Amino acid sequence: MQRLINDPDNVVEDGVKGYLKAHPELFAATANARVLKYPRAPIAGKVGVVTGGGSGHEPAFLGYVGENLVDAVAIGEIFSSPPARAFLDAFAAADSGQGVACLYGNYAGDNMNVKMAVKMAAKEGITVKTVVANDDVASAPRDQIEKRRGVAGEIFMWKAGAAAAAEGAGLDGVIAAAQKAIDNCRSIGLGLTSCTIPAVGKPNFTIEAGKMELGIGHHGEPGIEVVDLASADQAAEMMVRPVIEDVPFTAGDEVAVLVSGLGATPLVELHILYAKIHDLLGDAGLATHRAYVGNYFTSLDMMGATLTVMRLDDEIKRLIDHPCHSLGLTQGRQA
Amino acid sequence: MQRLINDPDNVVEDGVKGYLKAHPELFAATANARVLKYPRAPIAGKVGVVTGGGSGHEPAFLGYVGENLVDAVAIGEIFSSPPARAFLDAFAAADSGQGVACLYGNYAGDNMNVKMAVKMAAKEGITVKTVVANDDVASAPRDQIEKRRGVAGEIFMWKAGAAAAAEGAGLDGVIAAAQKAIDNCRSIGLGLTSCTIPAVGKPNFTIEAGKMELGIGHHGEPGIEVVDLASADQAAEMMVRPVIEDVPFTAGDEVAVLVSGLGATPLVELHILYAKIHDLLGDAGLATHRAYVGNYFTSLDMMGATLTVMRLDDEIKRLIDHPCHSLGLTQGRQA
Amino acid sequence: MTSFPADRGADIVRALIRVITENRAYLSEIDGAIGDGDHGVNMAKGFALCAEKMGPGAMSLSAALQLLGETLMESIGGSMGPLYGMYFIGLGEAAEGIDQIAAPDFQAMLEQGLTDLRSITEAQIGDKCLMDTVVPATSAFSGALAAGAEFAAALDRMTEAAEAGRDSTKEMVAKIGRASRLGERSRGTLDAGATSCALLLAEMAAAMKPMLA
Amino acid sequence: MTSFPADRGADIVRALIRVITENRAYLSEIDGAIGDGDHGVNMAKGFALCAEKMGPGAMSLSAALQLLGETLMESIGGSMGPLYGMYFIGLGEAAEGIDQIAAPDFQAMLEQGLTDLRSITEAQIGDKCLMDTVVPATSAFSGALAAGAEFAAALDRMTEAAEAGRDSTKEMVAKIGRASRLGERSRGTLDAGATSCALLLAEMAAAMKPMLA
Numbered sequence A, B: 001m002q003r004l005i006n007d008p009d010n011v012v013e014d015g016v017k018g019y020l021k022a023h024p025e026l027f028a029a030t031a032n033a034r035v036l037k038y039p040r041a042p043i044a045g046k047v048g049v050v051t052g053g054g055s056g057h058e059p060a061f062l063g064y065v066g067e068n069l070v071d072a073v074a075i076g077e078i079f080s081s082p083p084a085r086a087f088l089d090a091f092a093a094a095d096s097g098q099g100v101a102c103l104y105g106n107y108a109g110d111n112m113n114v115k116m117a118v119k120m121a122a123k124e125g126i127t128v129k130t131v132v133a134n135d136d137v138a139s140a141p142r143d144q145i146e147k148r149r150g151v152a153g154e155i156f157m158w159k160a161g162a163a164a165a166a167e168g169a170g171l172d173g174v175i176a177a178a179q180k181a182i183d184n185c186r187s188i189g190l191g192l193t194s195c196t197i198p199a200v201g202k203p204n205f206t207i208e209a210g211k212m213e214l215g216i217g218h219h220g221e222p223g224i225e226v227v228d229l230a231s232a233d234q235a236a237e238m239m240v241r242p243v244i245e246d247v248p249f250t251a252g253d254e255v256a257v258l259v260s261g262l263g264a265t266p267l268v269e270l271h272i273l274y275a276k277i278h279d280l281l282g283d284a285g286l287a288t289h290r291a292y293v294g295n296y297f298t299s300l301d302m303m304g305a306t307l308t309v310m311r312l313d314d315e316i317k318r319l320i321d322h323p324c325h326s327l328g329l330t331q332g333r334q335a
Numbered sequence C, D: 001m002t003s004f005p006a007d008r009g010a011d012i013v014r015a016l017i018r019v020i021t022e023n024r025a026y027l028s029e030i031d032g033a034i035g036d037g038d039h040g041v042n043m044a045k046g047f048a049l050c051a052e053k054m055g056p057g058a059m060s061l062s063a064a065l066q067l068l069g070e071t072l073m074e075s076i077g078g079s080m081g082p083l084y085g086m087y088f089i090g091l092g093e094a095a096e097g098i099d100q101i102a103a104p105d106f107q108a109m110l111e112q113g114l115t116d117l118r119s120i121t122e123a124q125i126g127d128k129c130l131m132d133t134v135v136p137a138t139s140a141f142s143g144a145l146a147a148g149a150e151f152a153a154a155l156d157r158m159t160e161a162a163e164a165g166r167d168s169t170k171e172m173v174a175k176i177g178r179a180s181r182l183g184e185r186s187r188g189t190l191d192a193g194a195t196s197c198a199l200l201l202a203e204m205a206a207a208m209k210p211m212l213a
């Protein structure tokens, strides 16, 4: 394992120190070492936006803390949900009295810890409402949509919810915007290699050389199918079809597209993949309003990519186009 | 080789298609398939800023084309200088009549191709002046500074030169700003693994497991020393010392710092490394004005990182803080 | 009817902390076979934190178990944090206000723990997880009491059932957690959560038995 | 004095294009041992492009060589594009305005090519690169003429020296290019650039000899 770490058991703590030192305009420490907040948070009069999840997906989750984005984040161990206390402390760090929208992904641990934290927050007088991302079409069939995992679509959920909050929406409005965003998102992953958790020191699972796994999850959860390694164009077809065949895409829709690398796949390859995705979406009558291609939601040093497509209406488009500044995503007033 | 490509011989062409489709606000095609320009270029009254180099370093070089950054880029094969014609066509794409600053890195091929292109440009009536980055302290001793390679310090050179151009400086002013930036930059690389050029299909060189190579170049050029894989803190010490011992750093200086991943090293590890670098610079009396930590200048799927430290004066600070928008670097009006 | 004084609670929880700390490497090793090898590390971290918070003094069983549960829930994250957290809080809440813990009290505690556990996970017996230990152990204790067994004997039945439940996971194919990725390949190894749970229940029984009077 | 008509230039350059195209795989294979295995691909790409631009007609030696040089310089990039580009442009420029190419004309061409090459690289004999071929080949041709040899015999000396130069790279340790990373390990293999250069010079000689009258 060729890695730049100090103690494999302290990867997250040591990383957090670096984030704080490198980006003081984006991150402030809190009393809980596993909670970072935007320095201006809680922002008076604004609904607080919180997320959280396991580490190893950087820039997710903490990289979406910032201006017009997430106010506070709960940071778990690598690939492991943060404790309830961390979510609770993140709520407190984000709450200006207008309530908190906790926007997170559908994983057993996160569900349990958020549930606990919301209960604990209620006792402390903090109103928290939640949206649970379930954009991964490969993780369950359409009739069991509530079982689907949240993946890179979470970024669009955060973007939309946080932009609504920045525009001045109340808690219900923020929740509605985030829910609408994720309901209009569909994602799928494609894994080419495994990844290694530093504290474990061996690959987390196995993808044989010459094979790739369609529908793989962000922690190596089993996908739909292990197939022979194919060309980027063929990979794009395998990814686009299950995404656009799922509700709610219809010809004529405008969409936002996010192709995220899983960590070790070079940027040029993500763009080779994107070129075909763009054309396939166009063939299906979907016009791409905005495309994000890069390492937005990774899995340590895994090779591969995820595709997320979000259907836009005027409201979501406005929220996605809203300017923002964070480690993972910075954009100006226009596309 | 687990890669997302179509034809290993067309990685660059296929990637360029994707960049154009994904980011129409940043990239426009030109008559030369190996030249991309910022859609607004040439910008009337502004000195053109051009760079170029081999592919495989994404987001460098093309990712620094954008608003208040590079106007046009010449794109080479993976790890191979673009042909002279591509540099020439990039000059033409960038020139508004105010002349062109060609800011590139010190490699044999690039030197030759730029030299040819500048000659050809002169015949076509385009005035081109050049700055050659030589920030890599590991590539030659201080008394042979002209032999040193250019590495991630090029980003600061582009940033400073392009900001000067955006502020309205003439060609000599732009060249002076870029030259001053690179003269105040020192960099060093640390390689933990090799990388694989898709058309070659096998690793480009070898770093044994359990070892790391201090001073390695962006294409695997030999470093200063192969040492046992050390902790991130120890790696930071190995990197900071040769950088700050070289001219021109002195206690009391303000600096900008860039830690770039080489491709496959997770973002959290870059921040673990940064945490110690930040402290070591502080111990040496250097105050970090701005830090960039991420994948800014990579080497395909290599693991490892580079460190660049730039001494600031009021002018360079203003130029570095200037807002800009590109695939590799987007920043607003203030830090 | 035999019972033990509730104010021995801290000693019982200290025994639980000890057994987890002692088995840190063993539990991680088991998790390493089909999981990511950190179960012992995760558990030991939470239990050690509870030891710190408890200090050396006496506590009621209710307070001590709730402190353990809250510490786990607050500090270890993942799934095991809230699962064991809920479980121990449930045990502790059911002991609230009771000075002498008799067999029916402990039965009520076990049942409350299981109910609370089920309020946050849909995992079932046969999924290859801690449910395979805790469900049969709870039934065994209740069943023994119903059949007229003494407290101590019922605790023995509970321990036996917990260990049999743990062993039953060996031949199961994992349906939840990381190991579920492996499908058939997860067969042949004990489940880490079921193993830690068997250690905890057996230790709890062993700590209580000498206190019975 | 023997000479050949300059308007046979296109045929000579077509022979160069053919030899590179035919040796595409061989040159890449040699580069694969201590480089990145693309020398044949790079060269063939540029030479094929020149064939396209030339078309089937006749051209003067000066124009044909300059077209080859400009195409390489413009299209293949890296170091080899400008190096071979400068070299062939140099050869071509020195032939400008000459209708019948005699031995002293060709000597001047070779010397101009080498001078232009040296204007853009500091590489030397012994560095394990194309200089190890081109430098001795040039000297051999000039030396043969000085010793009174005929054009054809001098071309043979040039070919022999080019091939000996190529072979000399086998025992060298690379000092430039990718292979320099390998240090001692670069010993024992031919240099790809020196090899392509020997092929080109030998082919040029072979193409000229039957034209001599």
Ligand SMILES: Nc1ncnc2c1ncn2[C@@H]1O[C@H](COP(=O)(O)OP(=O)(O)O)[C@@H](O)[C@H]1O
Binding pocket: A079, A080, A108, C031, C035, C036, C037, C038, C039, C040, C042, C043, C078, C079, C080, C083, C121, C123, C128, C129, C130, C131, C176, C177, C178, C191, C192, C193, C194
């Ligand atoms: N959703 C779940 N419900 C019940 N038990 C679970 C669940 N997920 C995992 N487990 C249990 O957790 C154990 C692994 O715990 P641990 O290694 O601490 O966490 P992680 O899997 O996050 O590394 C498994 O052996 C299994 O018994």
Ligand SMILES: Nc1ncnc2c1ncn2[C@@H]1O[C@H](COP(=O)(O)OP(=O)(O)O)[C@@H](O)[C@H]1O
Binding pocket: B079, B080, B108, D031, D035, D036, D037, D038, D039, D040, D042, D043, D078, D079, D080, D083, D121, D123, D128, D129, D130, D131, D176, D177, D178, D191, D192, D193, D194
């Ligand atoms: N700076 C240089 N000067 C002269 N020859 C060089 C130089 N760099 C490389 N070469 C030659 O280039 C050859 C390799 O060419 P090629 O494989 O086409 O390019 P690359 O090394 O970029 O893959 C080497 O065998 C060597 O002869």
Ligand SMILES: [Mg+2]
Binding pocket: C031, C035, C036, C037, C038, C039
């Ligand atoms: Mg585990």
Ligand SMILES: [Mg+2]
Binding pocket: A079, A080, C036, C038, C078
């Ligand atoms: Mg774990």
Ligand SMILES: [Mg+2]
Binding pocket: B079, B080, D036, D038, D078
């Ligand atoms: Mg090459």
Ligand SMILES: [Mg+2]
Binding pocket: D031, D035, D036, D037, D038, D039
């Ligand atoms: Mg080569």
